Amino acid sequence: MAEPRDTDVxxxxxxxxxxxxxxxxxxxxxxxxxxxxxxxRIGEFAWSRLEPRPGHYDFDWLGRAxxxxxxxxxxxxxxxxxxxxxxxxxxxxxxxxxxxxRGRPRGFASRxxxxxxxxxxxxxxxxxxxxxATRFGKHPGIVAWQTDNEYGCHDTxxxxxxxxxxxxxxxxxxxxxxxxxxxxxxxxVFWSMxxxxxxxIDLPSGAVTETNPSHRADFHRYSSDQVAAFNRVQTGIIRxxxxxxxxxxNFMTFFLDFDHYAVMKDLDIATxxxxxxxxxxxxxxxxxxxxxxxxxxxxxxxxxxxDLYRGAGRxxxxxxxxxxxxxxxxxxxxDALPGLVRLWGLEGFAHGAETISYFRWRExxxxxxxxxxxxxxxDNTPDRALFEVEQLSADLKALGPLGAAxxxxxxxxxxxxxxxxxxxxxxxxxxxxxxPVFAMYRALRRLGLDIDIVGPHADLSPYALVLVPSMPHVPxxxxxxxxxxxxxxxxxxxxxxxxxxxxxxxxxxPGPLAEVLGVKVTRAESFRSYSAVPVRYDNETFxxxxxxxxxxxxxxxxxxxxxxxxxxxxxxxRRAYYLAGGADGAxxxxxxxxxxxxxxxxxxxxxxGLRTRRRGPWRFVFNYGPxxxxxxxxxxxxxxxxxxxxxxxxxxxxxxxSDGP
Numbered sequence: 300m301a302e303p304r305d306t307d308v309x310x311x312x313x314x315x316x317x318x319x320x321x322x323x324x325x326x327x328x329x330x331x332x333x334x335x336x337x338x339x340r341i342g343e344f345a346w347s348r349l350e351p352r353p354g355h356y357d358f359d360w361l362g363r364a365x366x367x368x369x370x371x372x373x374x375x376x377x378x379x380x381x382x383x384x385x386x387x388x389x390x391x392x393x394x395x396x397x398x399x400x401r402g403r404p405r406g407f408a409s410r411x412x413x414x415x416x417x418x419x420x421x422x423x424x425x426x427x428x429x430x431x432a433t434r435f436g437k438h439p440g441i442v443a444w445q446t447d448n449e450y451g452c453h454d455t456x457x458x459x460x461x462x463x464x465x466x467x468x469x470x471x472x473x474x475x476x477x478x479x480x481x482x483x484x485x486x487x488v489f490w491s492m493x494x495x496x497x498x499x500i501d502l503p504s505g506a507v508t509e510t511n512p513s514h515r516a517d518f519h520r521y522s523s524d525q526v527a528a529f530n531r532v533q534t535g536i537i538r539x540x541x542x543x544x545x546x547x548x549n550f551m552t553f554f555l556d557f558d559h560y561a562v563m564k565d566l567d568i569a570t571x572x573x574x575x576x577x578x579x580x581x582x583x584x585x586x587x588x589x590x591x592x593x594x595x596x597x598x599x600x601x602x603x604x605x606d607l608y609r610g611a612g613r614x615x616x617x618x619x620x621x622x623x624x625x626x627x628x629x630x631x632x633x634d635a636l637p638g639l640v641r642l643w644g645l646e647g648f649a650h651g652a653e654t655i656s657y658f659r660w661r662e663x664x665x666x667x668x669x670x671x672x673x674x675x676x677x678d679n680t681p682d683r684a685l686f687e688v689e690q691l692s693a694d695l696k697a698l699g700p701l702g703a704a705x706x707x708x709x710x711x712x713x714x715x716x717x718x719x720x721x722x723x724x725x726x727x728x729x730x731x732x733x734x735p736v737f738a739m740y741r742a743l744r745r746l747g748l749d750i751d752i753v754g755p756h757a758d759l760s761p762y763a764l765v766l767v768p769s770m771p772h773v774p775x776x777x778x779x780x781x782x783x784x785x786x787x788x789x790x791x792x793x794x795x796x797x798x799x800x801x802x803x804x805x806x807x808x809p810g811p812l813a814e815v816l817g818v819k820v821t822r823a824e825s826f827r828s829y830s831a832v833p834v835r836y837d838n839e840t841f842x843x844x845x846x847x848x849x850x851x852x853x854x855x856x857x858x859x860x861x862x863x864x865x866x867x868x869x870x871x872x873r874r875a876y877y878l879a880g881g882a883d884g885a886x887x888x889x890x891x892x893x894x895x896x897x898x899x900x901x902x903x904x905x906x907x908g909l910r911t912r913r914r915g916p917w918r919f920v921f922n923y924g925p926x927x928x929x930x931x932x933x934x935x936x937x938x939x940x941x942x943x944x945x946x947x948x949x950x951x952x953x954x955x956x957s958d959g960p
Contacts, residue, residue, distance in 0.1 A: 307700040308648050310692055311338035311376070311656030312674065313620060316364040317348045318663060323679075324364060327660060328371035334674070334685060335692020338654055339368050340619065343378025343448045344410070347385040350427060358434050369440025376547075376619075376656075377441050379431065379533055381424045382448035383410045388423060395420040397458040400504040405455070409667070410448075414458040415525035416466040421532050428536045436541030443545040445619070446533045449572065450548065456522050456556035459502045463522070470521045472497045484800035485513035512724045513801040519719035523557040527565070534565040549619035550611075552578045552604060553733050555718040559611050560754045569612030571604050572620035572658070575643060580629035583734060591907070591925040594636045595949060598908045598923035599741045601643060605650035606740075607713060607752045609704065618647045620658035623684035624672025632670065638949030640687040642921055645694060645951050649912040649919035651704030657688060697940055698953065702915025707749040708900055710762040711740055712770065712777070714755045720771040720797055727825025729845045730881070735791055736768040738884060742891035746902040747911050747933070759784050764898040766891070770794040772801075778811035781875075787898040788875040789890070790816060792848055793823075808848075809877070817856035817872030820879070822849040834868045836860035836886060843868065843880030850879045860886075903933050909946075918956035924948040 312331060316324055331339065341364060342349075350356055368375050389395065389407045395417045396404040405412060413420050435441060450456070475481040478494055487493040492511060494500055503510035503518050534546050547568040550559055563569055575596025579589060582600070592598065608616040623640055625632045644655045662673040662682070669677075674685040695701075718732040725731065743750050743766070751762070755777040759765050765784060768791045770777070781788060795809030804810035808820035824847060826832070831842040836859065843862065850867050852858060859876075860869035869890060870877045876894065878887075888904075895902045905911070908923035909930065918936055922928050931944040935957050942952025 305699065306695045307702070308652065308695060309337045309374075309654045310335050310644070310688060310695070311340065311617075311619075311654045312336050313340045313656060313659045314368075315344070315659065315663075316341060317345050317360070319661070321360070321363065324367045325371070328368050328373055331373060331660070332371055334689050335695075336373070336688070338374045338376065338442070338656060340376040340378060340445060340656060341365075341368075343380060343445055344383045346380035346383055346427065349380060349431070350385065353387060353391070356430055358431070362435070365435065365438055365440050369438070373440070374442040375438075375440045376443045376445055377431070377435060378445040379424070379428050379447055381413075381427065381446075381533070384413055384420070384423070392417075392419050392423075394461065396460070397455050398460040398463075400457070400459055402459060402505065409453075411453050411455045413455075414460045414462055415456065415522070415529045416458060416460065416463040418462065421529060424529070425532050425536060428533050429540070432537050432540035436537070436544075441541065441544055443547055443568070444537050444541060445570075446530055446537075446546065446548045446566070448549060449551055450526050450530070450562070451554060451556045452551060454556070456526060457518070458522070459504050463525075464502050466525065467502060467518060467521050468497045468500055470524065471500060471517065474517070484802075485511055486802060487511070515723045516719060516801045519556075519723070520716070523561065523715070526557040527561045530562050531565050547617065547619075550608060552600070553582065555715055555722075555732065558715040559608075560715070560756075563611045563613070566612075568615045568617055568653070569608040570617040570619035570654075571608045573601055573604065573618045573643065573647070574620070574622040574626055575601055575639075576622060576633050576635060577626040577629040580631055580633070583731075592923055593633050595639055595908070595923045596635075596643070598910050598921070599737070599744050601646055602650060602744060602910065602912065603737060603740050603752070605647055605652065606750050609651050610713075610752045610754065610757075614651070616652055617654040617656065618652055619654075619656050621647070621655050623657050623659075623674055623688075624682060625670065626672070627668050627670035636924075636949045637683065638687065638947075640684045641691045641694070642923075642949055642951050644688070644691045645919060645953075646910075646912065646921055648695070648701060649704075649914050649917075651914060655691075657684065694941065694953075698917060700915070701917065705749050705913035705915075706761070707751040708762055708898070709743055709748050709764040709895065710751045710753050710757070710759065710766070711736070711743065712755060712757070712765065712767045713752050714770055716755075716772060717770050720801065721769065721793070723801070725825075726823070727845060729827070730825055732769060735881060738882075738887055739766045739768045739789075739791070739891065742884075742888045743895070744910060745888060745905050746892060746895055746900075747905055748895065748900060748902065749913055759786075762786055763900060764895055765789075767791060767794060771797040772799050773809075773811050774799075775811070781812060781815055786874065787894050788815070789878060789894055790875070791878050792846055792880055796820065813853075815872065815875050816870070816877040817853040817875070818850040818867070818870050818877050818879075819853070820848045820850050823847070831883075832880065833863035834860055834880070834882070834886060835863065836869065837889060841886030841889070842883045844883045845881040847880030850877070905933060908948075909933070913956055916955050918954050920946065920952040920954075922946040922948055922950050
């Protein structure tokens with residue numbers, strides 16, 4: 300078994316023994332230990348080697364790999380191989396393939412080639428997982444299991460297959476019970492879309508123009524439920540056959556196609572795959588911002604997901620795949636500046652991660668990921684990242700046990716359903732859920748605050764400040780929580796604008812929040828950047844840059860900002876604020892800072908790339924750039940374990956924190 304650690308956190312790595320000669324395994328394991336690695340993920344793509352032909356299992360090689368890693372003192376996370384069903388299975392069951400919105404099957408020769416709705420494929424998954432867990436469930440080297448890999452990657456949650464159609468009709472019948480109730484909920488009297496029977500309902504694709512938004516919203520819900528049900532098949536088997544081991548799944552950056560909170564109900568730990576440079580390349584953003592952080596990553600993107608998945612994991616999260624160098628999947632794939640591999644690892648631990656696992660031990664010699672860097676080069680020569688991981692290991696030993704992530708007094712409410720509703724009916728091509736959510740998170744983080752990201756069903760009472768970026772449908776439990784919330788509240792546009800069935804509420808937006816916010820929304824408009832609406836706030840001019848609403852304040856509601864043409868832009872009803880448009884970054888930062896101070900939070904406006912997070916007794920400070928920063932004007936701490944007041948780009952300072960930001 301692994302020996303006791305000097306710290307309460309662990310460095311890991313992803314490893315593929317099936318890709319390398321068995322003669323290399325023992326030396327790989329020895330070098331992992333020497334690097335400071337203690338945890339290894341294996342097996343998640345190996346189905347064709349585990350079952351080379353139907354019903355013929357070859358588990359001996361995996362057993363030897365497990366023994367080799369365990370004998371070296373390494374702990375193993377064993378992945379189920381269901382993200383890559385083998386060719387013989389696809390040929391035997393071709394209707395298991397996912398189908399795109401145009402009705403085209405998405406074929407074999409990469410990965411994730413299955414439809415979540417397919418009952419036959421679920422049975423095959425249960426079979427291989429049962430066989431694996433029966434053979435290895437009590438292996439002393441296994442500390443955790445990973446189900447599948449990156450659910451939904453490559454746009455595979457929404458599948459328009461025949462199995463999905465059958466499943467969707469059954470799901471609708473269970474949800475509504477009576478076809479007349481569905482017709483009423485969806486408003487199918489419009490355009491004569493009324494159905495006589497659930498069997499008449501098709502999937503929402505292939506129509507002459509857009510399909511009913513209520514229809515599409517329910518298809519998102521159904522598809523999300525299929526992911527949770529698919530995952531539940533595996534977790535039930537593993538819990539029965541491998542008791543005492545954690546079960547986890549690796550989620551992704553800004554992936555919204557299914558409800559991660561629902562999937563987490565059957566898991567112990569939320570993990571996610573952190574690729575700062577690739578994610579920045581594909582994320583919407585201004586060219587100047589991307590240029591400034593092209594080789595360090597966005598200063599808030601990793602932190603956002605740490606906080607998101609810590610919340611989804613009920614306080615427990617890992618990074619299952621941490622970028623070690625250039626990746627292969629973005630449009631352009633930059634290399635990280637020296638020090639960033641270490642910085643990203645320390646930042647994950649600062650936010651409460653239990654494990655940071657690097658992808659991968661050695662760069663692949665073949666196939667799709669030949670350009671994806673590893674800790675070692677394909678010829679087994681150490682790459683730069685290996686030495687940064689060694690330094691990270693030394694850092695952790697110097698710090699000792701980190702303790703728990705510091706409790707946050709500011710929370711941001713995040714909803715997957717909100718993303719679906721805004722995707723179904725955006726009303727403006729430049730309006731999506733991620734950007735306003737991330738903008739509010741950035742505004743909080745630039746104030747030096749620790750932040751929790753919570754779901755719509757969370758207890759809000761521990762927080763002094765709560766931000767709701769946009770929540771078209773406000774669930775009853777959230778409406779009740781906001782009605783009794785005693786702190787400072789900021790709610791963004793389009794909140795309360797739809798019912799659960801995607802109808803406009805009878806009392807108009809913000810629907811169930813009308814009394815809390817003291818406004819009624821009577822009209823909304825979207826516009827291109829050149830039609831931005833000037834907004835006056837604090838005697839300065841800012842802008843609504845893509846969306847604005849025309850609101851009528853109730854008696855007693857104060858107007859704090861107005862558009863240039865005289866309409867309320869920011870209102871206050873007691874301690875609840877409503878932002879009636881898509882605020883530009885400067886306006887949003889000004890508003891959030893005001894509310895944070897009103898909530899009694901200690902804030903300090905940080906430079907563009909300087910960020911902080913507290914864990915246990917430690918304050919971590921990270922410099923993403925674009926230039927060195929003297930951090931002494933921002934923090935009163937002086938007891939540095941490592942780092943110094945003048946912090947280079949890619950540098951990290953860790954100190955025992957004192958009072959103040």
